[in-house]
Amino acid sequence: MDEALNLDSGLQIMTVNLYPPCPQPELAVGMPPHSDHGLLTLLTQNGIAGLQVLHNEKWVNVNALPYSFLVNTGDHIEILSNGKYKSVLHRAIVNNKTTRISLAIVQDLHLTQWLAQQKS
């Protein structure tokens, strides 16, 4: 699969997110609900909770384990697995005490590979 999908030439996009303390966190959105577009996203955080995933129609807090990467499944893995691995809907909330930082690295197919997958 690795060779067929040309993963060695895949796209990597890194995003750094900064969430400063918010005086009224219940009125604010850190990052609105979305799914990531790629195959897999590696996410690391500065130990401050804020990530939530939608599970059984409820938003569930995800622990921010220090010195770890959390792996989220993205839209393209859902398409490639014919729905076996669902792309996870997630969002980030803010708090009124501490600045939160997260770093997300999306691993995706090469742009030309993406077009090839669309044709088949």
Ligand SMILES: O=C(O)CCC(=O)C(=O)O
């Ligand atoms: O800050 C977070 O925990 C989520 C970040 C995120 O979902 C993203 O960058 O795509």
Ligand SMILES: [Fe+2]
């Ligand atoms: Fe995301």
